[in-house]
Amino acid sequence: MKNNIVKMAQEAKKASRILAHLSSQKKEEVLLLMAHLIKENGEKIREENERDLKEAKEKKLSPALIDRLTLSNSRISKISISLREIAQMEDPIGKIEKMGRRPNGLLIGKMTVPLGVIGIIYEARPNVTADAAALCLKSGNSVILRGGSEALNSNIALTDLLQEALYQSDLPQASIQLIRTTDHQTVMEMLKLNEYIDVIIPRGGEGLIRTVTENSTIPVIKHYQGVCHIYVDSNANLRMAEEICFNAKVQRPGVCNAMETLLVNEKIAGEFLPLMIKRFTEAGVEIRGDEMSQRIVPEITLASEEDWYTEYLDLILSLKVVRGIEEAIEHINHYGSGHSDAIVTESYSQAGKFLNEVDSAAVYVNASTRFTDGGEFGLGAEIGISTQKLHARGPMGAAELTSRKFIIFGQGQTRK
């Protein structure tokens, strides 16, 4: 089926005008119906997912990717539960803040409103299709989804059910649309439709982010990689440091908030590293270190300049011994991706310095970077994790898919 992306975007804009004024109750009902339809049609979703999996296996895609692509019964059930949770969240639209009376009697405040039409470009996991669509609907936005080509059949099955719920609720099906082809050209066309689309959210690696940034005339909220660091300070509780570092690297290495680079203060490197590296090695982690760390643990291989920039998403770790917190902060601000970075220290002043000077979306003292997540941060579901500074930074929930407008109540005021 050919996409007419211009027509899709126009229809999405029209739909957005309706979604913007839906009652909280209506939005809740539609989302609950979506949860219900997904639960009831698990078998159909599984069938379509099987087609994607068959192709993926024929193409010999990596086991990690195939795992992410798979929709088991329990994962389908989780999608349904997630929709139900989003249904029951607080409505982020129509909230009024900073309302106050000016000296001339004007009553001025800011009201949350939807952004309008949101375009999301994402990768293999099909559950993103339902989560993203639901968060957009909750925040009164219409959405155009462009999922990974590997998940096309699964995404079509899910979108058909979401659109069925819209239809049964007398809402425009253009509220949630999926680009049902996998060609590059449609995406490139979409990026120029700033007349109809209000924001583009690309979730993915450097190539995708660069293509979108360079070609989009629509404002972009980047969801880029996580090159996350932990700095173990000279004043660290080394037992705590060991647990935090092990958790951040090993508990789930394939996600964006896992640690990729460990920075260790030279004063405690001799004591800390041998045990830490032993534990990593036993867990199957490959270490790529600088010369200083190699002097302490000779068997580790030497890191290249490129390694410091790399998001491995795997059991590989870059390791550097630093002279102090200044060098650690400089390294993080230079090589990091502004995602999540942590210090382990018992020093009050070093903790404060790190929190202030590390320029990342989430900066931690004495905790694993693995907590950067909408759920863990208390936002409910998340549409992703923004790595840019404009508009929203860090985990983004439904509230981050809103804008604000000033509303002004007068009694005939004119300007002098």
Add this chain to the structure above:
Amino acid sequence: MKNNIVKMAQEAKKASRILAHLSSQKKEEVLLLMAHLIKENGEKIREENERDLKEAKEKKLSPALIDRLTLSNSRISKISISLREIAQMEDPIGKIEKMGRRPNGLLIGKMTVPLGVIGIIYEARPNVTADAAALCLKSGNSVILRGGSEALNSNIALTDLLQEALYQSDLPQASIQLIRTTDHQTVMEMLKLNEYIDVIIPRGGEGLIRTVTENSTIPVIKHYQGVCHIYVDSNANLRMAEEICFNAKVQRPGVCNAMETLLVNEKIAGEFLPLMIKRFTEAGVEIRGDEMSQRIVPEITLASEEDWYTEYLDLILSLKVVRGIEEAIEHINHYGSGHSDAIVTESYSQAGKFLNEVDSAAVYVNASTRFTDGGEFGLGAEIGISTQKLHARGPMGAAELTSRKFIIFGQGQTRK
């Protein structure tokens, strides 16, 4: 003097790391010193401004533009007063919000931080140079300014004084830089420097905004034109409507929050329009109306399709008689620029409908659109008025030049 814009941007980035951690007191001192130096060097600024004015007159630029370009003694004094006011405003950096404890004991909050490096592209008024630079400094950002070519000598004189204040305060002069040439190429190069510059703020007309949007790989906050509307409802107090409409069109027609299009409900058009148009005509306002309004007041000329999109910035007004609020809202959302729009009505439900459904940065009930302004809204000075939805919408003060980062305090928490 040739610009090396890459070097300027690199230096600005370095400077931004220092500005980000300046104490509130230090920022206040520097801004007061700037105010002092500008006041003391009025004669020098006037001399350089005279050079700009001489060229402008030779080029036969419009009297309105020459007026905007002129720095009289009282305007220079106003620049100094504005710097003093910004100095004494509350520091927008380091504010912590939504701090709370999660079930696992993590203490999570959001802290305001500077955006980093801001590029501002603006037009003739030289006072913007000082205001924008001061607001960026207040919010811990470094700034690269690109003013209009007509004001180059004035802008250089002002920037030299601001940089002198930085120098005397032991701060990097790259905190505030001016592009000291007027070529197009330097701006085009700047728009690609997303490695160093965090946001671009273009203030100007359609051509500038389109060029920036299409060429920038840096996130953009658009400051586009104001095609502002007033809708006079069938339930309006017509005396109040007359005062508001007259104020919004005539009090200062050359600014972005002035009314450009008047929409009048057909039920009261016959009563309202003859008197209103008489008053406008006496004030020298040219009226371009639709056929319905021409039937009521035959002497007015017919508006073209283009007129409905036009920001006249002059004593010209588009006029349309509409069947009701639906048609008014549709017209505004279609032809407007999302700046400032007002309804005049005594109807509670019509007021609510207009506030909800008009998709603009500032939506008014029973007041002149002329109030859309950082000062009038209580933000202190403003860097401009954003007409986009992402990040900041409407008047932007120092607080809108910030981002937020999550700060997380743990006691050794790891993810299960």
